[in-house]
Amino acid sequence: MLLIAIGVTPETALAEASGLEVDNGVVVDEYLRTTDPSIFAAGDASCIRRAGMERPLRLECWKNAEDQGDIVAKNMLGIKTAYQTVPWMWSDQFDKVVQAAGLPSPDQTIALRPLGMGALVAFHYDAPGMLAAVSGYGPIGLVAKAVRIGSVMLQRGISPTPEAVRAASDLRELIQARQEHARSSDFSIAVGYGASQRPTS
Ligand SMILES: Cc1cc2nc3c(=O)[nH]c(=O)nc-3n(C[C@H](O)[C@H](O)[C@H](O)COP(=O)(O)OP(=O)(O)OC[C@H]3O[C@@H](n4cnc5c(N)ncnc54)[C@H](O)[C@@H]3O)c2cc1C
Structure with a gap:
């Protein structure tokens, strides 16, 4: 491609x-x-x-x-609302789709997880090793499900280790095990836009 x-x-x-x-x-x-x-x-x-x-x-x-x-x-309308949304994008390429939640960047390290049928999901980690984005490529059903789970992790401040991402029998397990590497749920801070405010845990 x-x-x-x-x-x-x-x-x-x-x-x-x-x-x-x-x-x-x-x-x-x-x-x-x-x-x-x-x-x-x-x-x-x-x-x-x-x-x-x-x-x-x-x-x-x-x-x-x-x-x-x-x-x-x-x-x-006077309902004071800050932008704290986890970004999400898609692009359909014939029978395949590219989707990403969060903010992927070339300086991040990646943990790859095959999803079957040629689909892949990538968990992107920033320099301190925190989850910054989840992206996927392949048939839409498999990719959409995995990226949606990644988006929930980002929104809730869950950062599973690369080893856990590769080993989990179902990615949803990693949301349930949310005590692992828990951090701020304010995505705009968590992705590194406010490094000085980042929790140290
Ligand atoms: C070829 C192409 C493919 C894309 N594919 C994807 C995709 O697969 N997935 C995805 O998530 N996004 C995709 N995008 C991006 C997506 O279309 C944009 O992010 C989205 O349309 C942005 O919406 P918007 O309302 O901010 O701006 P726009 O949709 O650009 O709307 C802005 C409007 O404001 C009008 N305007 C500008 N200045 C003035 C003025 N002075 N007075 C009056 N009107 C004005 C413009 O004419 C335009 O109609 C694609 C974009 C392009 C061009």
Whole structure:
């Protein structure tokens, strides 16, 4: 398979003309407020920046646009809601699918687990050895189930060891054994965007 990712450029002309801060997208805080607190931004064009983050976060996928739209609507209605969603994306490639939960990155180490029928799931670990993302490739049913379980782990702050990922007879066991490497359930902190706030356990 040859994969070419050319990226996209956010359309920020209107935001710039309105005097909003723009830096690789329309800059928003964790409530998706722009630098004018009466204006919100969601989806591909929004770039979250907040104290404690190691780097700004701008995502280009359908589910993120939906999740952030939901959060913006709540905040506009006065239901104060911070962005703490575990990112999730998919791409269908003929009869196969690529899915990822969390934020995979080339500097992470990976534990691979075959799922059968040519499907694979990868658990991605950051430098301190904490689970940062789960991705998969193969027939949709097998991959979707494994990545969904990984997403629940990330949301709940469960970080199974690579050995446990390879050895488990069923990945759901690893959610039940959640005492293992438990950590903050605030995903935006747990994935390393607030390393200074990361719990030491
Ligand atoms: C070829 C392609 C394939 C993709 N495949 C996948 C995939 O497999 N999985 C996945 O998760 N995501 C995929 N995506 C990404 C996904 O489509 C986007 O993440 C999603 O559409 C973002 O939604 P959005 O509402 O933020 O932005 P958009 O869908 O881009 O909507 C923004 C809208 O604002 C309009 N607009 C911009 N400026 C102005 C203005 N000044 N005034 C009025 N209107 C304006 C634009 O015309 C556009 O209609 C794909 C994208 C592309 C291009």
